[in-house]
Amino acid sequence: MKLISAIIKPFKLDDVREAIAEVGVDGLTVSEVKGFGRQKGHTELYRGAEYQVDFLPKVKLEIATSSENVDRIIEAISSAAYTGKIGDGKIFVYDLSNVVRIRTGEMDAEAI
Numbered sequence: 001m002k003l004i005s006a007i008i009k010p011f012k013l014d015d016v017r018e019a020i021a022e023v024g025v026d027g028l029t030v031s032e033v034k035g036f037g038r039q040k041g042h043t044e045l046y047r048g049a050e051y052q053v054d055f056l057p058k059v060k061l062e063i064a065t066s067s068e069n070v071d072r073i074i075e076a077i078s079s080a081a082y083t084g085k086i087g088d089g090k091i092f093v094y095d096l097s098n099v100v101r102i103r104t105g106e107m108d109a110e111a112i
Helices: 011-021 067-081
Strands: 002-008 031-036 042-046 050-055 058-066 088-096
Touching: 002 011, 011 050, 011 058, 011 067, 042 058, 058 067
Parallel strands: none
Antiparallel strands: 002 058, 002 088, 031 058, 042 050
């Protein structure tokens, strides 16, 4: 079992959600996050005053899945989130040792 964590641009969320649904993902967790990488933030103007925005808004997706589905999900996220510009995001894959569905007590693959 694996946990796929992806950081993407917020306006790409609907495209990514549709793409992963097509490859059979039943559920995911979405969080609004802020961060920076090579983009290093930007300068904005508010009421005539310039200020630096160091952390840019991003969306973090988390998907628990079986090991067999990882490559298809990564490909779906990568193609749907791609703009070709800096800040498209990153995908991380972690091993999951245990999963428990609280309501039923199901464990591991049955809980996903």
